[in-house]
Amino acid sequence: MSPASDCLSELSDISPAYTFRTPQATDGNVVFELVSRCQPLDENSLYCNLLQCSHFSDTSIVAEAKGQMVGFISGYRLPQQPNTLFVWQVAVDASQRGKGLASQMLENLVKRVADVTYLHTTITPDNKASWNTFKRFALNLKAPLSHNVLFDKHQHFAGKHDSEELVVIGPFTRL
Ligand SMILES: CC(C)(COP(=O)(O)OP(=O)(O)OC[C@H]1O[C@@H](n2cnc3c(N)ncnc32)[C@H](O)[C@@H]1OP(=O)(O)O)[C@@H](O)C(=O)NCCC(=O)NCCS
Numbered sequence: 796m797s798p799a800s801d802c803l804s805e806l807s808d809i810s811p812a813y814t815f816r817t818p819q820a821t822d823g824n825v826v827f828e829l830v831s832r833c834q835p836l837d838e839n840s841l842y843c844n845l846l847q848c849s850h851f852s853d854t855s856i857v858a859e860a861k862g863q864m865v866g867f868i869s870g871y872r873l874p875q876q877p878n879t880l881f882v883w884q885v886a887v888d889a890s891q892r893g894k895g896l897a898s899q900m901l902e903n904l905v906k907r908v909a910d911v912t913y914l915h916t917t918i919t920p921d922n923k924a925s926w927n928t929f930k931r932f933a934l935n936l937k938a939p940l941s942h943n944v945l946f947d948k949h950q951h952f953a954g955k956h957d958s959e960e961l962v963v964i965g966p967f968t969r970l
Pocket of ligand 1: 833834835836883884885886887888891892893894895896897898899922923924925926927928931
């Protein structure tokens with residue numbers, strides 16, 4: 796076992812309270828409602844969430860506690876770099892925050908998606924919880940993390956949205 800997968804195995808043992816599974820199309824509406832409750836996430840259309848839960852289900856994950864969805868990550872492989880998992884959104888119900896759920900979802904997802912050696916995501920500069928979540932993930936995998944503005948507030952968002960920084964984590968060991 797590699798040092799990275801050693802670290803991930805230890806993390807898995809911290810809390811057995813959650814179950815993790817691949818999304819299915821019938822989850823779309825519950826995902827839509829969870830994301831709506833998780834500011835500052837952008838709401839997508841319900842149709843978009845249905846596509847995430849069907850076309851992109853292999854690269855997305857649902858977390859449940861007592862049969863209720865309490866966490867969701869949407870992601871996809873970059874079309875030109877299939878070894879890179881792009882994490883689109885991470886949503887954890889407010890009742891479950893600060894318990895390591897986002898970290899566990901990321902860990903489970905990366906374990907499941909074959910042949911991924913890089914993770915990309917975007918984060919707004921002021922989203923401390925999100926920065927710390929991805930910094931923790933990189934630390935656990937002993938992988939480098941770098942970041943640079945990808946979509947600029949003025950150049951790309953016409954002032955309507957904060958800049959989004961591209962965060963690049965990797966390479967990391969295949970799990
Ligand atoms: C960001 C979010 C997904 C984190 O979920 P979570 O399950 O609470 O995160 P975890 O408990 O796994 O914590 C991961 C790391 O982030 C840190 N962290 C979590 N919430 C934090 C907060 N509000 N402020 C600062 N650090 C925070 C934790 O301490 C942990 O770091 P550590 O292991 O070094 O101590 C959750 O707060 C959320 O859904 N926020 C609203 C939506 C959002 O902003 N999503 C991210 C953008 S895609």
